[in-house]
Amino acid sequence: MGKVLLVYATMSGNTEAMADLIEKGLIEAQASVDRYEAMDIHAELFNDYEYILLGTYTWGDGDLPDEMLDIAEDMENLEFAGKTFALLGSGDTSYAFFCGAVDELEKVITARGGRVVLPPVKIENNPEGSEEEELREFGRQFAALCRQPAE
Template sequence: MSKIIIVYASMSGNTEELAEAIAAGIQEAGIEPVLKNVMDTNASELEKYEGVLLGAYTWGDGDLPDEFEDFYDDMDDINLDGRKFGVFGSADSSYTYFGKAVDTLEEKLAEIGGEKVFDGFKVELNPSKDEKQQCHELGLKFATALGVSA
């Protein structure tokens, strides 16, 4: 059973690229993370893991992606005491609420008992090579925070 799950929503692939780069960093630390699209899982699955990473682009007017709505509502019924978390997402600074979905998910995870390992990581549209490298390092840092080393 893996210790870390990454759940993401991505319409045009940018957030998915971030998720994959973070996953690669976690693998470097010796853990095989579970990587799932939010449409293929549900909030109660998070309780099975020691580390939870959520990724979402921002939609509408600072909103969560539609496909994250049910998952988000169901997070009220779970408890993540003792679990560590991190949130990331692609966004577009031409909108009023830049990457607000990342903030929304961070607040919810803290509310249900999670402990934040890194500040919400927001990337402008398509991640650059440098930003993907930063994701890789976040993955490594996250795995290390869980007490796992290569």
């Protein structure tokens, strides 16, 4: 298995906390991880990886935040055939579209031929309690799926 790219956008630290826990799970499963905040990269970096985890918080009524919006727009010019993805996000259930930004990323990925191998993990606000283990397990599962041959 090659390196896993973990990219996330965070404002309040909730999605970053999710990324921390998922990264722990990946490392527990002996995956090698390159981690970046969304505002520090360009989508072309995805060309260098076969395994990609994307995380974002949701802005407003299901929108991508600015730092992830630029990446999503650039992703529309990339091909993801042969690439394996998983998605994570934090949100607030008081909004009509809980973690809607995650759903928007999934649409872009699948439209460009990417394979999303796990149901997206969505957490309200900051992960706590059993959600912490759920996120570590998500990382371990992603690592295991990345070791399997593509369908």
